[in-house]
Amino acid sequence: MLPRTYFLAFLVLLALLPHVLYPVFLMQLLCMALFACAFNLLLGYTGLLSFGHAAFLGGSAFIAGQAAKVWELPIELSILAGTLTGTLLGVGFGLIAIRKQGIYFAMITLALAQMVFFYALKAPFTGGEDGLQSIPRSNLFGIIDLTHEVTMYYFILALFLAGFLIIFRIIHSPFGQILKSIRENEDRAISLGYRVDRYKLAAFIISAALSGLAGSMKAMVSQVVSLSDVHWSMSGTVVLMTLIGGTGTLFGPIVGAAIIVSMEHYLGEYLGSWVTIIMGVIFVICVLTFRQGVVGELEQRLIKRKLPFQSQDSTS
Amino acid sequence: MAELLGMPPQLFFGQLLLGLINGAFYAMLSLGLAIIFGMLQIVNFAHGATYMVGAFGAWMLMNYLGIGFWPALILTPLIVALLGVILERLVLKHLYDLDHLYGMLATFGLALIIEGLFRQAYGISGLPYEIPTQLQGGTNLGFMFLPNYRAFVVLMSIILCFGTWYLIERTKMGMYLRATTENRELVRAFGIKVPRLITATFALGVGLAAFAGVMAAPIYQVNPLMGNNLIIVIFAVVVIGGMGSILGATLAGYLVGLVEGLTKAYYPEASSTVVFILMIIVLIVRPSGLFGKEQ
Structure with missing residues (x-):
């Protein structure tokens, strides 16, 4: 359940933020937040750890950038092209990896994503080490000027909310319930007759399609796509964002993305490559002591106080 | 023999040798990964970082203490194994009762820390390490030129892999190890100190990676990121060989190396992706890997 007041407060906050904070930073945050939410649909609600999500983010970012820059498609079609790329990659990866579970699944998705990385490294259109640069931002629907950062922010916010609501609907649908049952006990789900x-x-x-949407948005926001978007450390980053915010919680990935993106943004210039080390330390600490994440812990405390004798369901 | 399979024999054998060398490293690394996985049920994401630490260990011993290649070949794996024991006691020990995925995530974090620290200290440009004087030069085999050090690497890798296989399949200690993999509680009930056995196994796996790192130092440059992309190839090798199979991990290591070398000779564009294509084919034809047992 999503309490309506929380959600409204969240919306108002998002609408007001660009007047307080730097809009480009916020847009990047929203892109990563959607990416983490899409990833969480898989890890938190289906129980599958993919270590290859960078391929969906980066692959679709490259295609979206290519569409806008070389094919000169309008921005909405470029984003669509990127999202389709993510979806198709998802179909390909999924058909191969889904036969396996647990660690195997993680390793296979990682290897598949590395293939996409090497392709991006070698293929001429990605620009190799330089990446794809100066991607233009065309007018939305031919009329709305997106070169103004605050206008662009509202466009990105709308896309983010669309993605977020799709995930919200899926989680609270019968389909989402079946996904959760697979996470909890796959054998029982099979014995109940579901084609798991x-x-x-x-x-x-x-999840891949929404990651593709996030990647395409990211390409349009930063107007640059680099190889680091397809590199496997990006897959690690999204795991970290989800874990630190709270796996299997609705708002957790957003909080996690906010923490990590702010850390990179504000501390990056002072600390340089120490950021990677700090991320590693956070990773280890999270896994050892803080597995429910920020939102998971908060929810548990609140629920404990309200319903001391009832079972706790951190997914609601 | 002017032409061999459509190309000059020097080139053909040269690439094959390169593949064999890479395969030797893949085999040593995937072996350690397989042993650790079998015992701890943890996919050690920090294995590539350990290999890098091994290479740096040799470099540091040489440049700070003046200790040469041969002592370093023994000392570095021991030191790294000791560090491995500390890590296992401090971090990994707490993860055994959790979902396997947490082990993978924790070691991923460790890999970030280790590689980050070395990058901070040494930058990302490679540091040179000399081939030991006894192994400099090469032998002319008639059809190709074989550098002595590379022949040594292949030989050592085969000895090491065989030795590890022997240790695990043919000795009493190995019997305890295998028994613990099968049924931990039962082995404990017989009075064997299982936690100590687990720690020893991790130290062994980590030591193997460090050993590979020392041997890699003269061939590839010593670089904080040298294990960074390698670890994913190693994952693919382990999937191809069959998770938890020691023989599978070793043979798949050489197989992947050779296939990579041949691809480099015939179709260089695909040489970095052929491992993953091989993995996909194996997964479709034999989902549990070439030597894996059906679950």
């Missing part, structure tokens, strides 16, 4: 593989594949493709 199909549900997992569907969740994987949806």
Whole structure:
């Protein structure tokens, strides 16, 4: 359940933020937040750890950038092209990886994503080490000028909310319930007659498609796509964002993305490559002591206080 | 023999040798990964970082203490294994009862820390390390020129892999190890100190990676990121060989190296992706890997 007041407060906050903070930073945050939410649909609600999500983010970012820059498509079609790329990659990865579970699944998605990375490294259109630069921002629907950063922010916010609501709907649908049952006990879900593989594949493709949307948005926001977007450390970053915010919670990935992106943004210039080390330390601490994440812990405390004798469901 | 399979034999054998060398490293690394996985049920994401630390260990011993290659070949794995024991006791020990995925995530974090620290200290440009004088030069085999050091690497890798296989399949200690992999509680009930056995296994796996790192130092440059992309190839090798199979990990290591070398000779564009294509084919034809047992 999503308490309506919280959600409204969240909306108002998002609408007001660009007048307080730097809009480009916020847009990048929203892109990563959507990416983390899409990833969480898979890890938190289906119980599958993909270590290859960078391929969906980066692959679709490259195609979206290519569409806008070389094919000169309008921005909405470029984003669509990127999202489709993410979806298709998701179908391909999913069909191969879904036969395996747990660690195997993580390793296979990682290897598949590395293939996409090497392709991006070698393929001429990605610009190799330089990446794809100076991607133009065309007018939205041909009329709205997006070169103004605050206007662009509202466009990105609308896309983010659309993605977020899709995930919200999926989680609270019968389909989402089946995904959760697979996470909790796959064998029982099979014995109840569900074709588990199909549900997992569907969740994987949806997650890949939304990651593709996030990647395309990112390409339009920063107007640059670099190889680091497809590199496997990006897959690690999204795991960290989800974990630190709270796996299997609705708002957790957003909080996690906010923490990590702010850290990179504000501390990056002072600390340089220490940021990677700090991220590693946070990773280890999270895994050892803080597995429910910020939102997970908060929810548990609140629920404990309200309903001391009832079972706690951190997913609601 | 002017032409061999459509190309000059020097080139053909040269690439094959390069593949064999890479395969030797893949085999040593995937072996350690497989042993650790079998015992701790943890996919050690920090394995590539350990290999890098091994290479740096040799470099540091040489440049700070003046200790040469041969002592370093013994000393570095021991030091790294000791560090491995500390890590296992401090971090990994707490993860055994959790989902396997947490082990992978924790070691991922460790890899970030280790590689980050070395990058901070040494930058990302490679540091040179001399080939030991006894192994400089090469032998002319008639059809190709074989550098002595590379022959040594392949030989050592084969000895090491065989030795590890022997240790695990043919000795009493190995029997305890295998028994613990099968049923931890039962082995404990027989009075064997299982936690100590687990620590020893981790130290062994980590030591193997460090050993590979020392041997890699003269061939590839010593670089904080040298294990960074390698670890993913190693994952693919382990998937191809079959998770938890020692023989599978070793043979798949050489196989992947050779296939990579041949691809480099015939179709260089695909040489960095062929491992993953091989992995996909294996997964479709034999989902549990070439030597893996059906679950």
